[in-house]
Amino acid sequence: MIPIVYLNGAFLPLTEAKISVLDRGFLLADGVYEVIPAYGKHFFRLRAHLDRLEYSLQGIHLENPMSLNQWQSILQQLLLQNEGLDQAVYLQITRGVAPRDHAFPKGIQPTVFAMSNPIKPVPEYWLQRGISTITLEDIRWQWCHIKSIALLANVLLRQEAVATGMQEAILLKDDQVTEGAASNVFIVTGDQLRTPPVSSELLSGITRDLVLELAREANISCKETKISTHDLYHADEIWLTSSTREILPVTTLNGALVGTGKPGAKWQQLNHYYQAYKEKIRLGMYQN
Ligand code: PDD
16 A cells, blocks of 8 residues: 655655655755654653654744644544554655755745554564663754754764664763764663753654653653763663654674663563553554
């Protein structure tokens, strides 16, 4: 079955969705995006994702082309029109189509695109054995709080990890951890869970927020605080979080074992709560 996508007011088969080569997303990466998971056709923290979308749009001085209700209706229709109980909706807004010029053009309509794909389950052996990571210098721009479609640096960093047989790159700036190429970073040191505080150096992950919430509910001590390279190397556990990969235990860093070299006890505990939360979404027990 050909997936149904949304493009500028219409639902149509993916193969018929076309945009101009003058689109500023294509020529200048002038746009923002979101990735929103849904379980059992129920969205995971939709409101939080749409709030972050609004924040990203404000960051690039682009007016939100839709109200909250309009977004909810479009995205819900997309879920229903596509196969799979568990899906990840991708949505993107660019400044629109205009002759190429860096400055904003006047009087054009933004391009609004959304598609939905079945969520690829995280490989079981990643959860059993944990994943491998490398540290790389964070070469990205200074506004990483905006979920910009300009992902070339993230692409190169992830690729460098993958090319060396790793699953993710953990990024370092001035001897501090920022985030992963497409994920947020947590460490466990002793009894304490830590993640870098929200700033313009990283994306405020929706999964990150939920992990903090679940940890606080479970009375796990957690702190949003800077993580130095030294802290990272000496952590008992390292986790990576994102909408599509959930919470992943990291068991090697630059070829050395993290902690015992097995997914840690705190990860087991938090992942259990996370999976339980997801199950409640799947059963429609949370409205968001
Ligand atoms: N990316 N940091 C970066 C740079 C990311 O690209 C992502 C997710 C995250 C985690 O955010 P969240 O928990 O809201 O998914 C952090 C998505 C999944 C992507 O680009 O496909």
